[in-house]
Amino acid sequence: MTTFGALGIASTGMTVHRKWLDAISDNLANANNATRTDEAAFQARYIVAQEMQEGQGVHVAGVVLGSEEGRMVYEPTNPLADEEGYVRYPDIDMSSQMTTLIMAQRGYQANATVVDRARATYEAALQIGRN
Numbered sequence: 001m002t003t004f005g006a007l008g009i010a011s012t013g014m015t016v017h018r019k020w021l022d023a024i025s026d027n028l029a030n031a032n033n034a035t036r037t038d039e040a041a042f043q044a045r046y047i048v049a050q051e052m053q054e055g056q057g058v059h060v061a062g063v064v065l066g067s068e069e070g071r072m073v074y075e076p077t078n079p080l081a082d083e084e085g086y087v088r089y090p091d092i093d094m095s096s097q098m099t100t101l102i103m104a105q106r107g108y109q110a111n112a113t114v115v116d117r118a119r120a121t122y123e124a125a126l127q128i129g130r131n
Helices: 003-030 094-130
Strands: 045-051 058-065 071-074 086-089
Touching: 003 045, 003 058, 003 094
Parallel strands: none
Antiparallel strands: 045 058, 071 086
8 A cells, every 4th residue: 555545545534533523512412402292302423434445445424314303301490391301302321322432432542543553655755756
């Protein structure tokens, strides 16, 4: 694999991990948003990554949305509560979101390290050519 190939593949990985981080941050930001029981709850977003042809990296193939049913919580003092005292919250598990957040951060960092190392290798090759 060439230096440019490593740069290209790592940059596609960084893009996928950035979009994964964006989806996770949306999920975490909306995890405690209550809605009326007759409305849909916030749907968690999950990124689907797919390998590009001939090993040229990865790309986001799509986004899968979580359940719009969410979970019903008894909160009679909530202004959005129905006549029985229930509101609807998204079905988002904070611990699994935090786990995936760490995985996405580490993946982004790993790809950034590859980009940095490939850049340093390219600069060293240019220095050799100058001498």
